[in-house]
Every structure is written in structure tokens, then in C-alpha cells.
Amino acid sequence: MKASAGQIRAAVDKPNPATRLYLFHGPDEAGAAELAERLARALGPEAERVDIDMKGLREQPGRLADEAASLSLFGGVRYIRVTGIEEGAAEALALLLGAERAGNPVIAIGPGLKTSGKLVKMAISAPAALTFACYVPEGIDAARLATTVAREHGLRLTGDVPQRLAAATSGDRAILAREIEKLALFLDAAPDRPRDADGAALDAIGADLGDTELFHTIEAVLDGRVAEIGSELARLGDGMAVPLMRQLSRRLLTLAELRSDMDKGASVEDVLEKHRVFFREKASTARALRRWNAGQIARAIDRVRQTERALMHSGSVGEVLAEAECSAIARAAARARG
Numbered sequence: 001m002k003a004s005a006g007q008i009r010a011a012v013d014k015p016n017p018a019t020r021l022y023l024f025h026g027p028d029e030a031g032a033a034e035l036a037e038r039l040a041r042a043l044g045p046e047a048e049r050v051d052i053d054m055k056g057l058r059e060q061p062g063r064l065a066d067e068a069a070s071l072s073l074f075g076g077v078r079y080i081r082v083t084g085i086e087e088g089a090a091e092a093l094a095l096l097l098g099a100e101r102a103g104n105p106v107i108a109i110g111p112g113l114k115t116s117g118k119l120v121k122m123a124i125s126a127p128a129a130l131t132f133a134c135y136v137p138e139g140i141d142a143a144r145l146a147t148t149v150a151r152e153h154g155l156r157l158t159g160d161v162p163q164r165l166a167a168a169t170s171g172d173r174a175i176l177a178r179e180i181e182k183l184a185l186f187l188d189a190a191p192d193r194p195r196d197a198d199g200a201a202l203d204a205i206g207a208d209l210g211d212t213e214l215f216h217t218i219e220a221v222l223d224g225r226v227a228e229i230g231s232e233l234a235r236l237g238d239g240m241a242v243p244l245m246r247q248l249s250r251r252l253l254t255l256a257e258l259r260s261d262m263d264k265g266a267s268v269e270d271v272l273e274k275h276r277v278f279f280r281e282k283a284s285t286a287r288a289l290r291r292w293n294a295g296q297i298a299r300a301i302d303r304v305r306q307t308e309r310a311l312m313h314s315g316s317v318g319e320v321l322a323e324a325e326c327s328a329i330a331r332a333a334a335r336a337r338g
Contacts, residue, residue, distance in 0.1 A: 001131070002124045008132040012039035020068060020102040021093065021129040023085075025113035025120055028134035030174040030309065032109045035132070036081065039107060048078035050104075054086055061091040068102040078104045085110040090118050097126045137173075142166035145173065150180050154189035155197045164202060170249050174309050179205075214240075214247045215281075221248060221326050222255075222288045224334030229327045241322035245308035248326075252301045258285070259294050291336050300329050
């Protein structure tokens with residue numbers, strides 16, 4: 001069965017024992033992971049997780065159905081998780097959905113799966129499966145997502161806070177959730193004690209930092225000036241790793257949009273004029289557009305987002321991780337010729 005956004009959130013928060021398979025596909029891997037985590041929480045803190053990879057599914061297609069039907073060692077709840085599932089798992093899913101009994105739900109995440117592919121079609125047609133396409137929310141959808149996630153934490157977002165959160169996190173659900181958790185903690189909010197979250201509260205936790213302080217560092221990264229990265233990060237000081245990654249991601253997304261116009265035949269000058277690039281950024285933007293091609297920009301965006309998510313986890317190496325990633329991207333820029 002194909003689920004809507006509302007249906008899938010309700011389904012993972014209150015799992016139906018008759019549902020054997022939850023298939024999350026599409027490019028928003030963070031969104032799929034968030035749904036998987038919600039389902040795991042709904043199954044209870046004692047739920048046992050069994051991980052199976054694609055290699056295991058290819059070598060033993062029947063293992064998925066066997067694990068879904070087997071009992072936990074201590075008789076408790078268990079579930080199976082498959083990340084990076086591919087079309088090669090068709091036999092394994094067919095055996096799961098056709099088995100006489102199951103009992104333990106399977107969560108499958110496939111960022112590379114296509115809606116027109118065999119696996120997604122199989123899940124849509126199966127009464128015991130739910131499938132949901134995960135796409136990175138943009139514009140008004142991203143703002144609505146921010147409002148929805150905030151409400152779950154007891155926050156009422158006021159003014160332009162939903163739009164600011166959506167822009168600051170580039171639609172990444174994992175990072176958005178972290179920012180909202182910080183905001184809820186700051187305001188002592190919870191579902192049973194809701195609080196209003198305004199722009200002042202958002203400013204207080206530093207969830208939306210302007211480009212001014214970070215401009216020169218980002219410029220050095222995109223220009224490929226590797227030798228300057230260390231001194232630039234030292235100038236910014238401690239606690240700037242996450243804002244830097246966030247703003248670098250936003251700058252790369254802008255470059256991707258501009259580069260798309262260039263690939264359709266527009267000149268650098270035409271693109272700068274069309275998108276009304278701020279005069280202070282025109283020279284560096286033009287250099288970046290001539291240096292980076294679309295594929296290189298896409299890979300850089302993916303790397304920066306992964307680094308930002310890693311930085312949001314407690315116990316990360318913070319500024320060291322940011323410096324390593326900025327240096328890696330700068331080295332790629334030094335080699336790049338769009």
C-alpha cells in the first residue's frame with residue numbers, strides 16, 4: 001500500500017501487527033531514518049533489532065522471512081532493519097510478503113529505489129506492506145514540517161520561525177529535529193507544557209547564523225585555498241562548526257541552482273544578474289561557477305550534510321571534523337575545473 005505523509009506518520013507511531021514491511025524510498029535518507037526511528041520507539045525500548053545487509057539478502061533470500069517469523073531469544077518484541085536495500089532484494093521481499101506468517105516488522109530503507117521499480121511496485125500492491133516516498137521538503141512544505149515536528153515537542157512556532165528553521169536546516173529532517181530539540185530544551189517545552197517559540201528564542205540558541213561571520217571561510221573553501229582553512233576556523237572560534245557546515249551547505253545549494261542555468265546555456269554574467277547575487281558575493285560566486293561543475297557541487301552538498309549530521313551527535317570531534325571536511329572540499333576545489 002502506498003501511504004501519504006499523514007498515514008505513514010500515524011502508522012509508525014502506532015504499528016499495525018498485520019504490516020510486515022515498511023519500505024521507505026527516495027532521496028531524503030534522513031527523513032526515512034527519522035521514520036524508522038519513530039517506528040522503533042513505538043515498538044518499545046526493549047525491542048530487539050536485527051540488521052541485514054544487501055549481501056546477506058542476495059546470498060540468503062529466505063533469511064528475511066525467517067527472521068520476520070522467528071521469536072526473540074527472551075520472547076520480546078523484535079524487528080528487522082535493512083538499509084540501502086536495492087532491486088536485488090526482490091526475491092527476499094517476495095518471500096517475506098508471501099510467507100504463511102511473519103510477526104516481526106521489517107523496515108527497509110532504499111534511497112536509490114525508483115517509484116517505477118520492481119520493489120516499490122511490489123510493496124504498493126501488497127496489503128501487508130506500506131511504502132512511502134521520502135523527498136527533501138522545500139519551501140512551504142519545509143516550513144510545515146518544522147511546525148509539525150515542533151508541535152510534537154510542545155512548541156508553537158510563531159512569526160517567521162518555521163521559515164527560518166526550514167532555511168537554516170536546508171530541509172534536512174535530522175538536523176531540523178536536533179534544532180527543535182535544542183529549542184524545546186531552552187524553553188523547557190514538552191507536549192504536556194507547550195511553549196511559544198519566537199524569533200528571539202531562535203536567536204538565543206544560534207539556530208540561524210547569517211553569512212557575515214562565515215563569508216571569508218566559505219570563500220576560502222570554495223576557492224580551494226587549503227592553506228587558509230586552519231587559520232579561518234581558528235578565527236571563527238569554538239562552537240562554529242555546525243553553523244559553518246550549515247551555511248556552506250546553503251551556499252552550495254545556491255551554486256547548484258545557478259550552475260543548472262549555466263548548463264542550459266546561460267553565461268556566468270547572465271546567471272548572476274538573473275538571480276540578483278549580492279554584489280559582495282559576485283566575484284567569489286563567479287569563480288566558483290567557473291571552477292565547479294554540477295556533479296562536483298552535488299557531491300560536496302552530500303558530504304557537508306553528512307558532516308553536519310555527524311556534528312549534531314553528542315561526543316563528536318567538533319571543530320576537528322569540520323576542519324577535515326572543509327580541507328577535503330577545498331582540495332577538491334583546487335583540483336576542480338568546471
